[in-house]
Amino acid sequence: MTLWMITANATDDGAPIYLQTNGRWTRRLTEGLAITSDEERARLLGEARAMERVACDPYPIEVREGARGRFAPTSLRERIRAEGPTVTLISAIELRPAAASA
């Protein structure tokens, strides 16, 4: 059975957000609402689109249920989107004075 989730980017800072129940959004994919039917997916996508003040360009993504019932995206793109860049930000690295002299 294919599982879906509705995602968008938050209007205020562009962060990925995921639709929960009762029209709420979460920034954690693991807390998003998994959708099991095409009808539900279409209905919730329509509801998400109506919330454009807080959510930009909603779309459905495919997810799967992993260990301990936690949902994860099936595509690499959505995994990176949910978890952040796979490289360490340069501002988070302690720059080494001796590096150039190696």
Added chain:
Amino acid sequence: MYRYDHYDQTIVDQRVAQFRDQVARRLSGEIGEDEFKPLRLQNGLYMQLHAYMLRVAIPYGLLSSTQLRKLAEIARKYDRGYGHFSTRQNIQYNWPRLQDVPEILAELASVEMHAIQTSGNCIRNTTSDQLAGVARDELVDPRVYCEIIRQWSTLHPEFAFLPRKFKIAVTGSPNDRAAVRVHDIGVRVIPNPEDPSEHGFEVLVGGGLGRTPRLAEVCRAYLPRAHLLSYLEAILRVYNRHGRRDNKFKARIKILVGALGIEAFREQVDAEWALIRDGVMQLTEAEFERVAAHFTPPAYRELEPRDTYVAALKLGTDRALGRWVASNVLPHKIPGYSIVMISLKPKGRPPGDATSEQMELVAALADQFGFGEIVVAHEQNLVLPDIESERLPELHARLTELELAEPNIGKVTDIIACPGLDYCNLANARSIPIATRLGEHLDDLDYVHDLGDITLNISGCINACGHHHVGNIGILGIDKQGEEFYQLMLGGSASDDASLGKILGPAFPTAEIIDAIDTVLRTYIDNREAPDERFLDYVRRAGFSPFKERLYGKA
């Protein structure tokens, strides 16, 4: 450098106020994303995977130390403490909040900067040679013409909605460091064939990369300088009229030039040009001088030539300094001065990224060692253009404080890479991890220097923001059934001998791409005729067979 006049400042200030209102209406819900998107894009604000991305224009890559400090401050205050210098000589912030963007633009405006025309189907930032104004081989400082083009193209009402984005590059040297043949229009300053005391332009048109790479062709062999703007306008009009608006992937001018053929395209341009060439767009001597006055040389000291001293540094006992001088220091047109390239590709770091602290250090060094100017190179590095050669060791020591003295300019680890799937909404595969892994793999600096000059470019998708087609080694990330694969291309060049690389063979999975590149490099080392046979020359001489044999087991 150019300083804003009342008109420039008014345009930028008004745009800040306008966008502040638009953002407020978006946040309040008065306008939705469909309405807001074209407005934010006109101000360089994209939506990427994790956040908004703000692209700030750096006209022809030239920055004052004050401007660079402001860019550092913005990164620290409104972003995550770093910026990404792009192949378009711009800077990008990857994490701004929407509500902060008007304030960021206001801060930029306070130092004569903006984000106008860094997105959308308009004429983008005009790019140029990063050595403009200081190169020994330069005929004329191209920045004067870049600035004239900037003023003409900024908010040009006729070209606000072109079929697609439009990029112009200008070089004033016979050795092309601005990649003019892969731009929509490439402008080369050349001597007048009939009177070498005058100069004008060779105008090339129809170059570009992306999914349909194409080298620009000569549209006009010699254009008197008075006609620069009218001729550019004629080209833009023909493109605006006939460019494909029905298909985004066929909308660039290169497709139009390819479809018509350069002769037919030229005829149309000439017909359009005949209507406007002698009109108000003629570049008068007074107008040229008005702009040129901003690009007068700084107060250089009268120094003895120090080329011998610089050569001795390369061979000195301090090997770190020697390597750095050999690869990162270039001859200056003024005796006693040198040009210093600052690599933003230290081992294991994302190419083109710089922290606020690094930017502030470079700004301070530009003031202390130069004349307060910094240039962004399209290779995603920085340039300190005016350094007294005697002070090179002192400068080198200061740069090492924050990993800014990597001695790899022009070497295989001086990798051009797009942000790729780590940031970009369009990407299919990651670019940065390939660059950082390769940098860590090639950790023997003697080997890297022995390889000589090699360009290696990585793009995370066919849109080719990493210019993979013109890398001596090009890497294109692709998606194969949900897995990242990388195609290897060889033989590209963006320089005078411009050529488009060709695919070597089947793509490699992520786990194998570094070894594949290593094999390519070792094939070259093992087979080159002499140490001074460049990688590109070897590829052109030997073809792909030696590489295929080692990589795929067959020629």
